[in-house]
Amino acid sequence: MRIIIANKSHASYAEIICKNIEESAKVRGTGIARRTPEYIINKMEKGNAVIALDGEKFAGFCYIETWSHEKYVANSGLIVHPDYRKQGLAKDIKQVIFDHSRKKYPNAKIFGITTGLAVMKINYELGYQPVTFSELTDDESFWKGCQTCKNYDVLTRTDHKMCLCTGMMYDPEKKKEEKKKNNKVSKFNDKTFQRLKHIKQTLFYKKEKAEKE
Numbered sequence: 644m645r646i647i648i649a650n651k652s653h654a655s656y657a658e659i660i661c662k663n664i665e666e667s668a669k670v671r672g673t674g675i676a677r678r679t680p681e682y683i684i685n686k687m688e689k690g691n692a693v694i695a696l697d698g699e700k701f702a703g704f705c706y707i708e709t710w711s712h713e714k715y716v717a718n719s720g721l722i723v724h725p726d727y728r729k730q731g732l733a734k735d736i737k738q739v740i741f742d743h744s745r746k747k748y749p750n751a752k753i754f755g756i757t758t759g760l761a762v763m764k765i766n767y768e769l770g771y772q773p774v775t776f777s778e779l780t781d782d783e784s785f786w787k788g789c790q791t792c793k794n795y796d797v798l799t800r801t802d803h804k805m806c807l808c809t810g811m812m813y814d815p816e817k818k819k820e821e822k823k824k825n826n827k828v829s830k831f832n833d834k835t836f837q838r839l840k841h842i843k844q845t846l847f848y849k850k851e852k853a854e855k856e
């Protein structure tokens with residue numbers, strides 16, 4: 644398996660990447676920021692994407708987005724082809740794109756929002772911490788990406804303060820301070836995150852149901 648920074652020579656994989664993202668979103672029953680092959684190719688050409696290839700076969704992908712004049716960076720669109728899941732590939736892809744992001748945008752805060760437990764776990768191990776939505780970028784175009792999610796009404800209803808997703812962030816400044824203090828990071832607790840997700844679902848879906856009645 645090769646996990647590499649993609650370039651324009653990988654443009655032929657853009658279609659399959661988009662198809663994989665769309666099909667996975669359907670299976671998960673979630674909405675997702677829709678991406679066109681042109682958008683993916685643009686990321687590859689700018690050196691802002693990572694691709695995993697098993698020989699010539701597509702195995703996984705992730706790309707970098709920058710917000711608020713490069714003060715914030717998101718590693719988005721993570722996808723692992725179903726044939727290659729549960730083998731640690733997402734973890735490896737995220738490590739490569741994280742290292743690449745740190746090198747290319749050393750002062751940026753790296754963040755993501757997700758409902759996926761696997762992604763939360765990986766992010767946590769990379770040094771991300773859960774944060775409130777108010778700590779994320781206020782760049783309108785980032786939040787526009789949520790419009791295709793089926794939970795978008797929750798986000799608007801809460802005035803962009805919370806949603807089903809959990810926001811997580813790697814703040815290089817905070818990391819420097821933590822290092823100085825030699826703070827130890829505790830282990831990721833699946834149960835806490837699962838419980839948080841469950842509470843949010845109960846809270847928001849109940850309200851949604853009540854409003855429909």
Ligand SMILES: CC(C)(COP(=O)(O)OP(=O)(O)OC[C@H]1O[C@@H](n2cnc3c(N)ncnc32)[C@H](O)[C@@H]1OP(=O)(O)O)[C@@H](O)C(=O)NCCC(=O)NCCS
Nearest residue numbers: 667721722723728729730731732733734757759760761762
């Ligand atoms: C989510 C996804 C990227 C995970 O890819 P993967 O290669 O199977 O993940 P890994 O094997 O690297 O697993 C990383 C960790 O998450 C855990 N994990 C993997 N899939 C999981 C799942 N569905 N639920 C809970 N935990 C999961 C693994 O056990 C592993 O934990 P460990 O280090 O304690 O063993 C993949 O399932 C996928 O492409 N899904 C569809 C798209 C998607 O959801 N993208 C994320 C959008 S935010």
